[in-house]
Amino acid sequence: MGTLNKTMTSMIAFGAGIAATMYSSRTNMMSGRNMKKMRKQIKKMF
Structure with missing residues (x-):
C-alpha cells in the first residue's frame, strides 16, 4: 500500500x-529556468 x-x-x-x-x-x-526550479522542488518532495 505504501x-x-x-x-x-x-x-x-x-x-x-x-x-x-x-x-x-x-x-x-524563460521556462527553462522555471523547469529546473520545479524539478528541484519535486525532488525535495520525495
Missing part, C-alpha cells in the same frame, strides 16, 4: 509539474 501511495503522489506531482511548465512556457519564454 509503494502504491508513493507512485500515485509522484504521478500527480509529475502531472502538476508538466502542467506548470506548459503554463509558464506560454506566459514567458
Whole structure:
C-alpha cells in the first residue's frame, strides 16, 4: 500500500509539474529556468 501511495503522489506531482511548465512556457519564454526550479522542488518532495 505504501509503494502504491508513493507512485500515485509522484504521478500527480509529475502531472502538476508538466502542467506548470506548459503554463509558464506560454506566459514567458524563460521556462527553462522555471523547469529546473520545479524539478528541484519535486525532488525535495520525495
